[in-house]
Amino acid sequence: MYQQHFGLGQLPFTLTPNTQFFFGLTPHVEALQVLQIAIANGEGFIKVTGEVGTGKTLICRKLMNDLPSDYHCAYVPNPYLSPDELRWALAAELGLEIQNDLNQQQLTGLIQTRLLELNGQGFKVILVLDEAQALPNQSLETLRLFTNLETESAKLIQVVLFGQPELDNRLQAPSLRQLKQRITFSYNLRPLIWDEIKAYIEYRLGVAGYQGNQLFSDKDIKLIAQAARGIPRLVNIIANKALLLCFAEGKQQVLSKHCKAAIIDTEDADVVLPSNRMNAWVFGILIISASLVMLLIADVDWLSILRESI
Template sequence: MLLSVAGGSRIMYLTYFGLQDKPFSITPDSKYLFLTKQYESALDALEYSVRERLGFSVLTGEVGTGKTTIARTFLSKLGDGFESALLVNPLLSIPEMLQAINKDFGCATRVLSPQRQIESLNKFLLDSASTGKNAVVIIDEAQNLSVESLEMLRMLTNIETDRAKLLQIVLVGQPELTKKLETYELRQLNQRITVRANLVPLQFVEMVRYINHRVTLAGGLNKIFFDATAYKAIWRSTKGFPRLVNIICDRALMAAYVADTATISGDIIRRAVKDIGVVAPRTGWLSALKNLKVNRLLCRLYTKP
């Protein structure tokens, strides 16, 4: 075991390196967004769809490719001309989903029936449109939505004027979302999607810049150094998945602190990878994620005292 007191060391390495905060937290934070071409393209596409009131748009990507970060960044860029609702738990019944949307919009009603919820939402959307505002709902982990819930969302976009749709919906999810939308039951909804963006893992050069970007923003410029062997070792273990890069780099900083060094070497990375049980991907992104067992890994690392 490389470190037996991970939690305490994680805090102490901030002081050791003179950092303002953790550069490799796995919590989505727009501040640390590294705007690659694909991320910029995805943000532009979503913004275009919403501002033009086109109705539905979809953002997909494998686990750990930065979907939630992009969604939250998009949300923060909307400005005062928008009303927004964010659903992060789509495992809801239709009445619960409608109530959650209305609650975020500030128009919730105590009556849980879909009819009353839709009436309340309809009034809110008309009132917003009369003041020149646009309304957008972002649903994360949308691959978990039931067919019935997705159909209800389609029905909500029928609330419109002669010129534009009053509700814009952004579905964010894993590739399973695309497969679900392609089913016969959802063919009407699938035809209404005007913008589709898909995120893939970082390329090697992007990954190097991503790491340096996060270190710099956290206050680690000229304080923390990754050598060439470290970058190669990170790439072999993560294949460019940002979340996995963060996990390994965070553990490597703890290891460097314990070793009293500011230089992250390939050896430190390999020991960190071994310590947290990461297995190098073999074939394909989906197989890679299955091999890495990301969800189990996150539970092990971030539920320890």
């Protein structure tokens, strides 16, 4: 796409939670510090919540990548699982080779034996669940029962929950009060403020290989920050579209009109623009222009393609 135009080695604003782009922003660093302290203390349940797109999965991956070698991490990225399915998933993550005809009592016994075995080998076991707000109540109760497994001095397994604010709401239910009391450390990710977003955008561009002058003006970064409500995922989407539009016009610096058009085209962005706001069709025209430019660069006979479509 526009990498060569801006001198980039890779796309800077993809939505994949790549730890190469992890930037030490205050809320993300604080969340990691809470997690690391809680894990070092051997606590049973740890919880991190935040709005969609605030960086929970990226922090999750960063945590797992940075765990010391004496930790065994079991990761369940999609926990919309029944209690039985959750046990099978945990068993697989613990490296157990099990037969399908085992009943749940036998499976639980094998998991406990494996946890004791890992403990005897000097390993601490961490179970990390992303999107934990999707866990059924019975599965949450199953997790609580697993944290009952312990030696005289330590828990055999710790559980780290990453979830949206709905998880906090669910934990208010009387039926989950026992689990709520087990959560000894928690952190709520806040949105980013505009100067953090400025540093975030510039850092990602730098990691991607950009070495030129400032691509986004401070004024436009404030506009993006307001439209994105401080949510990194929305910042990525808007910045990526603005770069595409800038490239389509052959410009070397992103202009306000590029950012405004990108904001209008982004579903969840807050469109807070001046009274002479651009219409959404302008973005469509610019996207068509960008597509034609890319076809020309690719040496495609686009005139033939247009004739065939008429």
